[in-house]
Amino acid sequence: MKPAELLELDLVLRDHVPVIKRFTGGGTVIVDSGTVFVTFICNKDAVPGLQPYPRPIMSWSSLVYNEVFQGTRNFNLRENDYVFGNLKFGGNAQSITKNRWVHHTSFLWDFEEKNMSYLKHPAKAPDYRQVCIISFLCASDFERGFMRCTFTLQARSHLEFICRMKDYIPRSIFIDKTIRALSSHFTVSPTTLEEAPTDPHFEPSTKLLTTQDLETAASSSSP
Secondary structure, three states: OHHHHEHHHHHHOOOOOOOOEEEOOOOOOOOOOOEEEEEEEEEOOOOOOOOOOHHHHHHHHHHHHHOOOOOOOOOEEEEEEEEEEEEEEEEEEEEEEOOOEEEEEEEEEOOHHHHHHHHHOOOOOOHHEEEEEEEEEEEHHOOOOEEEEEEEEEEHHHHHHEOHHHHOHHHHHHHHHHHHHOOOOOOOOOOOOOOOOOOOOOOOOOEEEHHHHHHHHHHHHHH
């Protein structure tokens, strides 16, 4: 999707908010110190029996997090999101190639409400984001013993749709339980970015959009 379809570009440009286009796509995420990222980068045969396709990978990840959030109320995978009840706290994105796959999650540990004003309502929203509005009509019909009503589906606002993970589980416990859950699937050991293997020929496709990119997108979307 184009930036103008996802972002309130006038506000983004006014406040000099950096915009990054990630190679895995997915929904738009506000990133700050309250965001926690967890990424699985796996060879296609790293998880025995797992088919390297979006839905099986998503389902497998939810089993991992079922262990992490065991005892936490109403955790579930709904469509492509992790939720407590019907409130989203984790969004997912994937990239799958012939021999490897990436599944990463942006967890809303905390967020500033004002930052949600940078986001537009997505044109395609998950079904569970919708809320049913019931309107009653024709008072005269009601007086005769029956009434008519209409049902309208309306997308919840960002603040009605999301929640803070910190209200459900302490951060340190989340990290410890995630490592413990992954230890049943992989051999887990700590490392640093400096120690991680690198490919000198690697060219990242994730891109930081320039001010000119955003201004062009804003002008092209103007009526």
